[in-house]
Amino acid sequence: MAFSWPVRVYWEDTDAGGIVFYANYLKFFERARTEWLRALGHGQQQLKATLGAMFVVTDAQLRYLRPARLDDELLITTALAGHSRASITVQQQALLAPGTPGAPPTVLAQASIRIGWVDVQTLRPRRIPPTLLQQLHP
Template sequence: MAVRVYFEDTDLSGIVYHSNYLRFMERARSDLLRLIGIDQRGAFEKGDGVYAVADMTIRWLLPARLDDDLVVETSCTDIGAATISMRQRILRAGELLTDADVRAAFLSPAGRPRRQPADWVARYRALSMAVHPA
């Protein structure tokens, strides 16, 4: 996913404020799900459940700056019964700026872990195989 750094994303020095990287990654994860046909809003509205980030490890290697053109890469690294793990990298002209591992849990409307829909798991597996063929 392409991202341009705007003034609102930066601090006084013109460097992207650390929490804004999380926004960039959240948008990229949401867009990825939409692209592979996962309807999060529909699942929520039907009462099936929603994803919530359970944990995240992030490494900031180099700063992004005002007006930079960035790319957020997202790939599936593990697919569990109730969780999905993804690796996300933010790059500028091929140079790695930020590297993160994210695990999201699928939760029932009551906030309890719940198995992800089987067709969603199949979509993740297909995506994972396209990126990492056996």
């Protein structure tokens, strides 16, 4: 089951054409991943301070399907898709909240994001603690 985070499109999110600037989807996805971790009881600063390691994006593949516009209400979803010893992969979507009750949301953008677990000091990969991995699973 995917975690969802609501986002409203503001003026600052749009380009001269009145649609969401493509790079801002990365910001929306980042915020949703941060809130997903927080909902699981793991603040980014807390992980860094207590475990001496942090998550960093190592790969991002995005696909843009339809534009979002000023004042649109979006849902940004995050779901764990897989993991290795030192990274996780999440699937994310930006969905246009439906205007009609019961109507399915429209997928605007989708991404596969790989996030490495690295040592705070050296930025070298580290093994993700097994207890943390267990908590990330749905």
